[in-house]
Amino acid sequence: MRVLITPAARYRAVETTVIGTLTALVCACVVLTPVLQRAIVQSVLDTAVAERGPRDTGVVVTSIPPEGASSPVVDPATLATGIPAPSRALLGAGIGSVSVDIALAPRRLSSPKGELTWRDGMCQHVRFATGTCPSREDEVAVSTDEARRRGWAVGSRIGVYEQASGLAATLTVTGTYAQEPDRYWFGTPLSSAAGESSDPVFDTMLTPRATVLVGGRSSAGRVTPWAAPWSELDLPVRTGEIRPEQLVSGADHLEEFLRSPNPGAGVVGAPQVTASSGLTDLASDIVIQQGQTRRAVPLLLAQLVAVLLVVLWLVLVALTEQRRPELALARLRGRSPRNSRRVLLSETVPTVGLGAVGGAVLALLVSYAARHWWLDHSPGFSVAWVDAVCLVGAALSCLALAGLSVLRPSRQPIAALLRSVPARTSGFVLGTVEGMLVAVGLAAYLALLTGQVTGPVALAVPAALAAALGIVGARLAAPVLGAVARRATSQGRPATVVGATEAARRPTARWLVPLVALATASVVFGATATAIGHRNQSIAGLVDNGAPLAAVTNATSGQALREAVTAARGKGVDATAVVQIPGSQATSPTTVAVVPDEFRTIASLVPGDRSADLWSRIAGSGVRPVALSGRSLTGRVEVLSAASAPSGATYEVALRLLSADGSRNDVPVATLPLRQGTTAEVGTYLPCGDGCRVIAIVVTPSGTGQGARARVRLDGLRVDGRPLTLGTSSSWRSSVPDPARAVLTVGPGALVLDVADAGLDTLVVDSAASADDPAALATPRASAGAGTTLDGTGLDGQPQAMQEVGGLEAVPGAPPDSVVTSLDVLLVTNTRLEGNDRALVYLARDEPAQLDGLRRALRAQGIAVTQVDRAAELARSYERSAAAWTLRLARWTAVLALLAALLGMVVLVANSWRSRSRDLAALRMSGLTERAVRGAALRELVPLAAAGVVVGVVAGSVGGLSAVATLPLFTHPPTTAVVDLGPAWGVTILAGLVSLAVVVAGAVVMALWTVRRSVLARLRDPG
DSSP, rough: OOHHHHHHHHTTHHHHHHHHHHHHHHHHHHHHHHHHHHHHHHHHHHHHHHHHHHHHHEEEEEEEOOOOOOOOOOOOGGGGGSSHHHHTTTTTTEEEEEEEEEESSOSTTTOOOHHHEEEGGGGGGEEEEEEOOOSSEEEEEEEEHHHHTTOOOOTTEEEEETTTTTTTTEEEEEEEEOOOGGEEEEETSSSOSSSSSTTOOOOOHHHHHHHHHEEOOOOTEEEEOOOOEEEEEEBBBBBTTOOHHHHHHHHHHHHHHHHOOOOTTTOOOOOOEEEEEEHHHHHHHHHHHHHHHHHHHHHHHHHHHHHHHHHHHHHHHHHHHTTTHEEEEEEEOOOOOOHHHHHHHHHHHHHHHHHHHHHHHHHHHHHHHHHOOOOTTOOOOOOOHHHHHHHHHHHHHHHHHHHHHHHHHHHHHHHHHHHOOOOOOOSOOHHHHHHHHHHHHHHHHHHHHOOOOGGGGGGGHHHHHEEEEEHHHHHHHHHHHHHHHHHHHHHHHHHHHHHHHHHSSTTHHHHHHHHHHHHHHHHHHHHHHHHHHHHHHHHHHHHHHHSEEEEEEEEEEEEHHHOOOOHHTTTTTEEEEEEEOSSSTTTSOEEEOOOOOHHHHEEEEEEOGGOOHHTTTSSSSOOEEEEEEEEEEEEEEEEEEEEOTTOOOOOEEEEEEEETTTTTEEEEEEEEOOOOOOEEEEEEEEEEEEEEEEEEEEEEEOOOOTEEEEEEEEEEEEEEEEEOOOOOOGGGGEEETTTTTTEEEEETTEEEEEOOOOOSSSSSEEEEEEEOEEEEEEEETTTTTSSEEEEETTSSEEEEEEEEEOOOOOOSSSSSSEEEEEHHHHHHHHOBTTTTTTEEEEEEOOOOOHHHHHHHHHHHTTTTEEEEEEEEHHHHHTTSSSSHHHHHHHHHHHHHHHHHHHHHHHHHHHHTTHHHHHHHHHHHHTTHHHHHHHHHHHHHHHHHHHHHHHHHHHHHHHHHHHGGGGGOOOOSSSSSOOHHHHHHHHHHHHHHEEEEEEHHHHHHHHHHHHHTTGGGGGSOOOO
16 A cells, blocks of 8 residues: 555645645634634724724713702712722723813903813823913912913913802912813813903813812802712723623623612602713624625635635645556555555645645634734734634635545446546536536526525525536537537648547536536626726715815804805815704704805715706795895885775885895884885984895784775885995795785885785785795605695794795705705804704815815904814725725635636646657647647637636626625625625726636646647657
């Protein structure tokens, strides 16, 4: 036995090395499946902890005194006593603080207000510009900006009093500070006031703990503890020390504490303790991403493992095929089939065992490289029992393949073992296993199309379809190549005859076409999935952000914001103003007020929402409201006619004005008795020194009973001596119901009101620039149907009925239940923004010059940019999710699958290179030229390889487009973006061309390598 094995092992050292290498790759891929799952999730967790704010990853516990009662200072350290141990293990050392709400003396309603705060370790996290950290009672440090605004310096004494009780204190300034950007502060800015000395608030004062513990002086001069000090304990998460399973367990225990953090709840006089944390949301995200990786990673790596197992099987079969003559000789000498199997397995089993050990080592190396050079934040290494199970399972699978590879040759008769080319059936015939694979692949694809296969299993459909089509293509190759050979014979093309005949008679086609198809399908699917994922992440970043750049402002006037952006556009800044108004009720949609023409071109709308006709529906009438500026209104009013007017009936005519500060006033013009010919001189004060808009003309009847009719003329109207023009008749619209009437006719130098009050209390002629029910576009979640009335919200936060005139798939930068209306229409009747309104500016380009130009224009209107959101940064945050890492893994597995296919091609050629080279040498002897010999070799391999690529591209693109819909692209579905799962044909074609180039190049190299060895001396080699 040793005489038989040892020389053979040395003779086949290359094949033995390849078997060990392939086994190592298979085992490494299988072991890496759970290892990469854990590493990806750990990387996502570490990234979230590092990049999210401390309040989003830590715990904040606050103790507030009960209303109407004095309360002693609660020690912040005691606020953590109720946190469960599993949750407390997630958190680092707490940072305690105690604050008192104070105001600057003297005590009055307009006194600036702020906080007096002690925070543990505060002086190590600010930068002192002057002076030192306060260390004694009644010493404080003030912000550098506040000191400059109010003229404070080191040594200044500041009188303050507690807002809740009026207790007073005199504080001495020991230093001025600037807050350092640090997670220590838990996202709390100390500089909350920006303005002049008349601001109603001031920046936080830092003081020693003694100041907030001792208290202030009462009116009687006694030192009394502060009435309402509030304590806070901030607990940061332990950075880089938390495992996902620890986080999930700790968050589960934390939820109970967050619901009831106060053990003294219900006790009279007990402080109100509240707790908040983003850990529960983070844990929920991690659970979702764990599920995504557990479903997607195994199936993506399974495609690579499938290719590697096919190549390993080819190598094992090749090794067995090379031993066929030796097996026949052993059988002639009386060896049994069982003994023959033992001989063959004695070569492969030790190699497979060593390969499994090498696979474990390779998995460790790849894991190290992935954690340190691929994944973010270099997640730590971990080992689990499932890793060992995967290694053993992969090794047993390779051993099973080795056993199956020797089963058939050991049972074949001696005559079959001595054949150099096994007997094959002609025509299209599928074996049992092949038929099963074809049926499974086609059934899986049909099930995917009909929606019967969903979830991660659908990711295996492209590979299954590629295997099925590859097997069918391989079986069709033999009869097709036979027909090609016969046609070439009749045409006298010997190179084609030999190449096609060799390809048809050898088993190469049976394996090469499915192998290349499987690898190419993996490449196409991986490239397509990556492209679609990247496209959707970019789209989501743009749509969720609203535009390439969104600037959040502190504007309190919508008109000032609109004018500032208009000025910026005049200087080349491609921007538009946007105001987001939360719903006035819980069920009301968010109202987004925009400038339609600008918003349509700048905002990141989905393609179907950019129609100019759609946006013109909400643009408004185009009429500009009448503007005036001045302090006095003069003129003359005359009753031209009156009918059905009882004695003593009067009409009061007033102008409804919208001031620059957003306030609305009805300014009486005249009160007229309803008698024909009655006249009155107008002399009225106007609150319009800074400008006003005339948004309506109001008529208030008095003593008209069931109603009267009258025509009133106003002429000679002047504001501060300047003629007042109230537009044209089309500048106004009546807002009174039938049978009442209020029509305004504007003529040269005068206007006429034709009124029939029909018993109404008030009749209003509105500016045509306004609308009773502004037109609006609605998203699917907010839509009630075209032509219906929507529950919108005005700039003042009050309910505003709106008329739905169209729909949008999504509103960029806004919640999914949003309605869009014209900002200019809303500004006609109100310019003041409420506290919950978000005043934004969208920029079409994320360029420093654009942002700087916008800042300058806003600054001229007294508006500052408080936050800048970039679509690129938001898209990058999506790319750091487990779903994005899974897509990147698909790209790597595709590349490795293609390399494995090349290795399989090498094995297929190496399996029969001696017989091929002898056949080519025989062609040389028969007189064929060198070119014809090369052509024969190329025509044998290249068409089969190209056919495999074509089959793989078809399977990968057709099956992949259906399967990618089940691939997780985001942790959570994007709030505003519409997922686009359309084909990425450019990437698909490029992936197919690259695969074709690589595979065909490999086939050409192998064919030419065989040609170089087809010397005449090969004819003397034994078969």
